[in-house]
Amino acid sequence: MKDQLLQYTLRLGDNALILGQRLGEWCGHGPILEQDIALTNIALDQLGQARLLMQYAAEQKGEGYTEDKMAFFRDVTEYHNCLMVELKNGDWGRTIARQFLFDTYNYFFYTALLSSADERLKDIAQKAIKEITYHAQWSAEWLIRLGDGTEESHRRVQESLNDLWEWTGEMFMMDEVDKAMLEAGIGVDLNRIKEQWDQKVSQIIEMATLTKPEDGWMQSGGKQGEHSEYLGYVLAEMQHLPRMHPEAEW
Amino acid sequence: MSSKDNWKIWEIFIRSRNGLSHKHVGSLHAPDAAMAIKNARDVYTRRSEGISIWVVPSDEITASSPDESEPLFTPADNKVYRHPTFYEIPDEVGHM
Numbered sequence: 183m184k185d186q187l188l189q190y191t192l193r194l195g196d197n198a199l200i201l202g203q204r205l206g207e208w209c210g211h212g213p214i215l216e217q218d219i220a221l222t223n224i225a226l227d228q229l230g231q232a233r234l235l236m237q238y239a240a241e242q243k244g245e246g247y248t249e250d251k252m253a254f255f256r257d258v259t260e261y262h263n264c265l266m267v268e269l270k271n272g273d274w275g276r277t278i279a280r281q282f283l284f285d286t287y288n289y290f291f292y293t294a295l296l297s298s299a300d301e302r303l304k305d306i307a308q309k310a311i312k313e314i315t316y317h318a319q320w321s322a323e324w325l326i327r328l329g330d331g332t333e334e335s336h337r338r339v340q341e342s343l344n345d346l347w348e349w350t351g352e353m354f355m356m357d358e359v360d361k362a363m364l365e366a367g368i369g370v371d372l373n374r375i376k377e378q379w380d381q382k383v384s385q386i387i388e389m390a391t392l393t394k395p396e397d398g399w400m401q402s403g404g405k406q407g408e409h410s411e412y413l414g415y416v417l418a419e420m421q422h423l424p425r426m427h428p429e430a431e432w
Numbered sequence: 433m434s435s436k437d438n439w440k441i442w443e444i445f446i447r448s449r450n451g452l453s454h455k456h457v458g459s460l461h462a463p464d465a466a467m468a469i470k471n472a473r474d475v476y477t478r479r480s481e482g483i484s485i486w487v488v489p490s491d492e493i494t495a496s497s498p499d500e501s502e503p504l505f506t507p508a509d510n511k512v513y514r515h516p517t518f519y520e521i522p523d524e525v526g527h528m
Contacts, residue, residue, distance in 0.1 A: 214439060214461055215460075215461070216460050216461055216462065216471040216474070216475060217471075219471075219474050219475050220470070220471065220474040223474050223478060320470065323466075323467075323470070327463075327467075
């Protein structure tokens with residue numbers, strides 16, 4: 183139970199941390215200054231959430247762990263994020279499509295987490311839900327703009343949705359950790375989230391004049407620590423400085 | 433992005449607190465008013481600078497011409513009596 187809560191906390195924290203790191207790659211490369219700022223703001227929000235969750239995870243772990251040690255001294259197989267957040271950003275359309283699929287999930291997830299029996303997770307959800315609500319609005323609005331935009335933007339964002347679809351299933355797969363946490367009243371019922379997510383995603387995709395891909399075979403493994411080839415590179419960039427200078431301070 | 437020309441410029445006004453008026457804070461690009469508000473939120477209010485945002489297309493603003501500044505403004509320069517400084521405020525009034 184103790185290990186499962188730690189794992190559950192890390193899954194949430196790692197989703198936020200890795201997606202924040204990925205979005206940070208857009209800094210200075212956004213299509214226009216205003217969107218560069220908007221996206222890096224979202225990246226910073228994700229990092230803020232990751233910090234709260236890493237602090238909590240470090241406290242659970244004990245043994246002198248800190249949030250920094252959690253973030254910078256775990257290797258690929260010790261990371262528990264969903265595979266989708268570690269995928270390459272691709273073009274603006276793909277980044278928006280991934281953000282939309284994830285933000286919508288996150289919105290329903292954290293709304294449910296507001297009633298968690300675990301006080302810390304509940305507090306974190308309360309802090310995060312406002313910014314998560316904004317992220318979900320922002321990326322849905324952009325999906326509609328691109329889908330209902332030019333022929334090229336429509337084509338690109340549709341292709342991105344098609345490519346990303348097989349990575350969405352993992353978010354809703356319940357393994358023994360998810361089941362135990364749900365039973366304890368701490369975790370969230372992912373089957374319920376899937377229903378809410380399906381409904382919202384269908385609605386926005388329709389408004390965007392796009393086509394919702396069919397559910398088929400789904401990728402999985404990230405939550406259990408089996409990752410794609412990309413996470414190693416993400417961690418190398420994120421971790422090399424603290425690993426080279428472990429005692430370094432600002 | 434070839435359609436950047438569609439992104440016109442908007443002037444942004446922020447009200448920092450209730451009771452104060454909106455103040456011009458700068459300008460930014462956006463394709464329409466809805467996104468201008470969102471962009472203004474991200475660019476200008478991240479550090480709790482405001483509770484309300486106005487956005488106005490820059491080309492909707494009519495400005496006075498610098499060439500006209502003499503006839504418009506200098507006549508006021510030598511009329512000090514227009515400033516309310518020629519009477520004493522009773523102490524009871526306190527801060528005005």
